[in-house]
Amino acid sequence: MEDNTCGCRAAAIDRRAIIQGGLAVGASLAAPGAALGQADPATTRPRPGDYLVKDEDTSKKPLTPADIPLHKTIVSAWAVEPNENIVRKGSRLNGIILVRYENSELTPETLSRAAEGVVAYTQICTHNGCDVTDYIEAERVVQCGCHFTKYDPRDSARIIEGPAPRALPALPLKVENGKLVVAKAYTDRVGFEQA
Numbered sequence: 046m047e048d049n050t051c052g053c054r055a056a057a058i059d060r061r062a063i064i065q066g067g068l069a070v071g072a073s074l075a076a077p078g079a080a081l082g083q084a085d086p087a088t089t090r091p092r093p094g095d096y097l098v099k100d101e102d103t104s105k106k107p108l109t110p111a112d113i114p115l116h117k118t119i120v121s122a123w124a125v126e127p128n129e130n131i132v133r134k135g136s137r138l139n140g141i142i143l144v145r146y147e148n149s150e151l152t153p154e155t156l157s158r159a160a161e162g163v164v165a166y167t168q169i170c171t172h173n174g175c176d177v178t179d180y181i182e183a184e185r186v187v188q189c190g191c192h193f194t195k196y197d198p199r200d201s202a203r204i205i206e207g208p209a210p211r212a213l214p215a216l217p218l219k220v221e222n223g224k225l226v227v228a229k230a231y232t233d234r235v236g237f238e239q240a
């Protein structure tokens with residue numbers, strides 16, 4: 046059964062969205078834009094070259110590494126298609142979390158995907174699809190508030206504890222002209238396991 050106690054983003058998130066979003070995952074992954082021949086940029090997953098903006102920032106100011114506080118919090122973000130500046134928030138599955146560390150704290154694999162210590166992952170918990178919104182400062186890990194899966198962003202978001210079946214997919218970043226930019230597509234399928 047769905048646990049609807051998640052601390053989901055206000056934008057585009059309601060209880061039905063979790064269920065509908067889950068159903069949509071399979072369909073969109075199976076045939077992205079196939080029926081229409083053209084994918085909607087707002088619902089397309091982040092792509093290389095996209096810049097990032099803070100959740101609810103209507104000014105679409107590109108995020109820089111300095112905007113992400115070291116060891117302090119999760120910054121929720123969206124990717125933006127750079128040609129027409131379309132924020133890819135048409136699907137809640139596109140929610141991104143950003144966390145910042147010292148480079149020396151990151152495993153080699155995670156460091157290879159980081160931009161000046163900033164690492165990015167999907168916000169969608171791989172268990173039942175709640176948003177991962179909690180940062181536990183004492184442990185420097187992130188947590189899903191629904192069933193308390195803890196993920197370690199310093200090490201490919203591996204699961205430290207909790208019921209989630211797999212790590213959060215990572216979104217490789219780079220810095221271009223001072224801005225955080227998507228370097229590669231997600232490392233794994235974004236979404237969650239159906240109960």
Ligand code: FES
Pocket residue numbers: 170171172173174175189190191192193194207208209
């Ligand atoms: S939805 Fe269950 S731990 Fe995240």
